[in-house]
Amino acid sequence: MNLNISVLCDTCQEQTNCRLGFSNREYQPLRFRCASCGAPIDITMTLNFENVGADIQVKNAKRIYSEEFKPETNFVDLHLDFPVSFGKYIMGITPFIAASMRIDHKDMPIHAIRIEGLNKIFKQREKIKNIFTLYKRNKHELFKEKSLEFLGSKMGCDTELDRNRALYFVIERAFFPFSEPKKKLDTVAFFKHKLIELESVNKEALFLFINKVVENGFLKNTQKDCLEVYPRIIDIELMLRPALFLDFDKQYENCPVPYRVSSHEFLETKDLYKDIAEIISRALVLVAGINNLLKRDSHDVFAAKKRTPSNLDKFTDFSLGEKLNYIDDSWYSLSGDVMDNHLRNSIAHYKVEYNDVTQEIIYYPKREGMKQKCSESMYFLDFSRRILLAFRELHRLNLLTKCLFNFYYLEILGWQGTPYDL
Ligand SMILES: [Zn+2]
Incomplete structure (x- = not known):
């Protein structure tokens, strides 16, 4: 899903047309720089999965109504999950479509699984960071409790050997989206x-x-x-x-x-x-x-x-x-x-x-x-x-x-x- 909006830069009043590609993530902070003055413009989308809508907040610019995207106006494609081109606006060639055309069709579902994994990591980020801290500070009992809870496991975790094992299970579980495909x-x-x-x-x-x-x-x-x-x-x-x-x-x-x-x-x-x-x-x-x-x-x-x-x-x-x-x-x-x-x-x-x-x-x-x-x-x-x-x-x-x-x-x-x- 995509949404077209136009914004006026607060600093220089220059207009930029934006095509926002939706990721499957509740909170989506997007950023680009005004092509005219270089000021950062933030567009934050918060998805409402129940109503299939999105709340859009714009910072350092004002959202305006624009009937169509004219070629002479600044344009940015924005999407969290894909590299997007710096080119001109082409109707229908959304970031997702453009990305799909560049890779083997079998690979897109793998990318999607990894992105979904990243969404999970983000939700559990405090838990994961906490486990690392407890391990480094030798808080053995708390490390055992939190790491086994994260893993959903009852494995032994009372010796250095077992703690080492639990730590690397946590790492493999949490960071699998970053690993090399094969x-x-x-x-x-x-x-x-x-x-x-x-x-x-x-x-x-x-x-x-x-x-x-x-x-x-x-x-x-x-x-x-x-x-x-x-x-x-x-x-x-x-x-x-x-x-x-x-x-x-x-x-x-x-x-x-x-x-x-x-x-x-x-x-x-x-x-x-x-x-x-x-x-x-x-x-x-x-x-x-x-x-x-x-x-x-x-x-x-x-x-x-x-x-x-x-x-x-x-x-x-x-x-x-x-x-x-x-x-x-x-x-x-x-x-x-x-x-x-x-x-x-x-x-x-x-x-x-x-x-x-x-x-x-x-x-x-x-x-x-x-x-x-x-x-x-x-x-x-x-x-x-x-x-x-x-x-x-x-x-x-x-x-x-x-x-x-x-x-x-x-x-x-x-x-x-x-x-x-x-
Ligand atoms: Zn500007």
Whole structure:
């Protein structure tokens, strides 16, 4: 369902025609910038499912009556669930129809299921965030109560091993809409397989490595850092909806074109990208340790190269770019352009400009003194896609911390897991 409305900007009195595409969500905050003066205009739709109507509130603009959408008037398509084009108004080519034309018809129901999952996460956001907080603060009894209530389960939850299990069940249940379409369970199986392989070849060296990262608190801290990110992802789930759609949009993959994101803005989310990159960089210490074990039987021994770190401790202080140089022929593949050093460095050093109206991000990755000439650019939709991919990578590394903890409890300490009833 769609609704056409016209608004007059409070700041410059310029008219914008808007086609509002309805998502299946009770509360729908949409935002765009006035093409004339750049002022933010918010349109909030609150659906009334019983009467199949919607209450529409407009902020920073006034709603006016307009008989038809003329081509010379500013126009915006707005929809929470899809990337929408910046083009002119074409009657009938609604955001939903335009999106449907870009992907395989079998994929639209999958996108819809994920969007419905996000609606559920939003409704349960306080509960989910609370579970993370209780886990991090070691409030064991309350964690047990709230996590089992969320899962609808009676499984054992009285040891570190069982709490670890409950935590990751909560994560899998709550964050399934963000997971990659076909890759979910393989990740854990792959990590387990690698640890078993190492155990059979050099058990002593593996135990030494795991004991080290548990005893010096590194594994726990990495897990805690990862857990900080999940609640922040819930906060921007609206922004990630169009990015999730791109999982299916092969046309976009081959030829990105400007698309609008109808909620949130770049400045609200740039720090999250930087923080995720930082946490991934730290978690790579685990990847490097295992890589060294697989290749050279000791987590501390790196391949001989210029400026090779003398041990894993020294490696920890390297920058992300440097770290990647010293994980030779890695057993763990960091997905494609997840870690865009140019973008990350530019954000970290405030060398980014953002055009609110066109949603174009221009950044200056090179060190070039006072002049800023060499720029790169992307659209906010691409940036939100980077956040999604970086989050998936962080989640994968978090699953590695889970597997290492499990291995420590079960194989090194010799604990027994309790049965579960999920
Ligand atoms: Zn204006």
